Amino acid sequence: EPEVTQTPSHQVTQMGQEVILRCVPISNHLYFYWYRQILGQKVEFLVSFYNNEISEKSEIFDDQFSVERPDGSNFTLKIRSTKLEDSAMYFCASSGGGAHEQFFGPGTRLTVL
Amino acid sequence: DAKTTQPTSMDCAEGRAANLPCNHSTISGNEYVYWYRQIHSQGPQYIIHGLKNNETNEMASLIITEDRKSSTLILPHATLRDTAVYYCIVRGTLRRSGNTPLVFGKGTRLSVIA
Numbered sequence: 001e002p003e004v005t006q007t008p009s010h011q012v013t014q015m016g017q018e019v020i021l022r023c024v025p026i027s028n029h030l031y032f033y034w035y036r037q038i039l040g041q042k043v044e045f046l047v048s049f050y051n052n053e054i055s056e057k058s059e060i061f062d063d064q065f066s067v068e069r070p071d072g073s074n075f076t077l078k079i080r081s082t083k084l085e086d087s088a089m090y091f092c093a094s095s096g097g098g099a100h101e102q103f104f105g106p107g108t109r110l111t112v113l
Numbered sequence: 114d115a116k117t118t119q120p121t122s123m124d125c126a127e128g129r130a131a132n133l134p135c136n137h138s139t140i141s142g143n144e145y146v147y148w149y150r151q152i153h154s155q156g157p158q159y160i161i162h163g164l165k166n167n168e169t170n171e172m173a174s175l176i177i178t179e180d181r182k183s184s185t186l187i188l189p190h191a192t193l194r195d196t197a198v199y200y201c202i203v204r205g206t207l208r209r210s211g212n213t214p215l216v217f218g219k220g221t222r223l224s225v226i227a
Contacts, residue, residue, distance in 0.1 A: 004156075031212035043157060043200075045214040055212055091156045095212065101147070102215060104156035 004105035023092030033093040131188040135201030150197040
């Protein structure tokens with residue numbers, strides 16, 4: 001069964017460093033998303049991406065964040081200068097659009113020291 | 114998207130049916146009801162969704178009331194592996210690009226007990 005994959009599973013970084021989180025969505029999906037979950041809190045939407053551009057973004061997704069689909073398979077989230085409060089699980093998801101369900105990856109645990 | 118209300122937690126005996134309620138009294142005509150679950154810190158897992166009619170798949174059944182103001186997710190024979198946080202999410206899809214995000218609440222923590 002096709003699934004969303006994410007790498008790395010755990011990333012530790014120093015405050016102020018740049019990180020890139022990688023995702024490989026399900027191959028025939030057209031819509032891509034990033035969510036995050038701070039420990040003990042709700043899953044929060046960050047950004048959605050379709051047709052090589054951002055469709056929607058939340059207030060969390062400020063200028064420090066960017067997304068890219070550099071080739072036909074990868075979907076990346078970059079945090080330019082990490083802060084302590086960026087420590088969270090980051091989940092990638094993809095869907096076929098419309099009422100189609102979103103499928104989530106296993107997540108990347110980001111720890112900012 | 115309409116707001117949902119779910120109980121904070123529920124227990125269910127292993128092998129019995131787990132019935133998880135959700136209220137969504139402000140749901141509008143073009144909004145679907147989705148159910149996801151999250152086991153520990155894993156990625157949310159899609160379970161089922163519906164618009165008006167009851168739905169069933171290999172994981173669960175979704176019963177939506179006729180006025181669509183509430184729904185119930187039924188896990189027919191709960192196992193210990195069904196212990197998770199279950200999220201009821203109301204989501205419209207009629208946006209320009211059609212890819213509306215999911216808005217997660219706190220969900221219901223279901224504990225299946227041996």
